[in-house]
Amino acid sequence: MNKIKENFYFLKTFGCQMSNLDSKYIQLLLNKMSFETKQIEKADIIVFNTCSIREASENKLLNLFSYISKMKEYNKDIFVAVLGCFVEKINYKFIQKHSYIDCFISPDYLHFLPYAFKRFHLKKKNYQLVYKHFKNNIHKNTIKKNFDFLEDIFLRNKIRTVKKKPREYIRIMKGCNKFCTYCVVPYTRGLEICRPIERIILEIKHAIYFGSQEIVLLGQSVNHYYYRGVNFYKLLYIISNIIPKHIRVKFLTSYPKNIIYPLLTLIQQKSCLSKYLHIPAQSGSNTILKKMNRCYTREEYLDIIDIAYAKNPGISIAGDMIVGFPDESTKDFQCSIALVKYVKYQHLFISQYSPRPNTISYLYYQDNVSKSIKRARHNYMFKIQQNIMSQYNSSFVAQILEGFVWKAYNTSVSKKLKEILLVKTDANKIIFVFDEKKLLGSKVRVRILQSSSSKIFGFVVK
């Protein structure tokens, strides 16, 4: 494409790791169009990669829209594109109302961005382009083709434009079949589609060759992966047999019902597998879990946790909880608190229930827990979690932990203090140490000095 004017873009991303990964594709497309990143005021292309998981995520976006509409009044040449999950949810009325937005592209059609821009630039500025599935009436094969196409462009281009990155996210599947009653993801991202194992392996090998030390396999229910006879266990087994010893592999997010016990044994046996499980419970009450359509009970969930700890005593468990789901009583909430205390999560993401249009819970349940109760329950759970973290982190003080030096930051505090290094343990714990940058990428032993609810500090034992 010919160079056009100053060639600057502004990209803002909302949402999860999937959305962040999509933004890398978007950046790549923009770079290929010879655009470079700049602050919003100087940009010729403004792109929002959006999220719809909670009302609050959408509100942040809508606030930005009013700013953009004013910008567009002064400069009609700016190209404004709204991409991502939010697009799958909007209707024509919304599109017409926001006529200053030049194109809307849902996650399966991101590769249409250059084409949309070209059309805009050919002076068809009164057009709004929309690429989305509408009412899911597009055949699954079409979606699959788009998905493979997108991953392939990225792979091909990554081979040409390589930057050394300590961590590489690799999508092994897209979409979700679980239909938890509160969740928009099956509607915004569509049903599950798994990538061929050869493509995944190729991408992993490529990442390692160019210096990645941590590979993060991504999927909404990552442990539900299945492609031509290869399930998630087999995939991990194959990966762990082909990668070098110093590489760590992590995966997000595990769906409790699809955890098979041999997987927990594999984590124990293979040193390359991070001793880390992100396995959200969402609630500790069986009544609420049933209403959420989570397909497991509190007892089944806790069995998995017990076995995970028994096999890997140092494992870090991360989770997500929703408070204030319809009909959640004080007793139900107390069950969630008891579960949080029992599991001792290393990271816990707490959300207040947000009814999402057209989901089952929106259509059939009443959002009958008040905002103030939701907020109070959120705060209470957050405090409990902070106490757990403080206690847990303080249990490391004076111990020696092993990890590899993950990141280095310059410190201007004092020359003596050298660099701030982030050391990551096998259980995904981050330790802050002051030492020399040359340690970056090496394995070190760290004596823990001090801790708080969110941080651990130590020094490298030479």
Ligand code: SAH
């Ligand atoms: N696939 C993952 C979660 C993806 S969504 C899983 O099954 O665990 C990320 C988190 O957002 C969810 O775990 C849930 O805690 C939260 N969430 C999703 N929909 C929500 C809603 N309507 N209201 C509040 N929180 C929600």
Ligand code: SF4
């Ligand atoms: Fe949403 Fe449930 Fe799928 Fe997670 S498993 S993405 S919460 S529907």
Ligand code: F3S
């Ligand atoms: Fe992620 Fe938000 Fe979409 S959480 S999958 S970007 S709705």
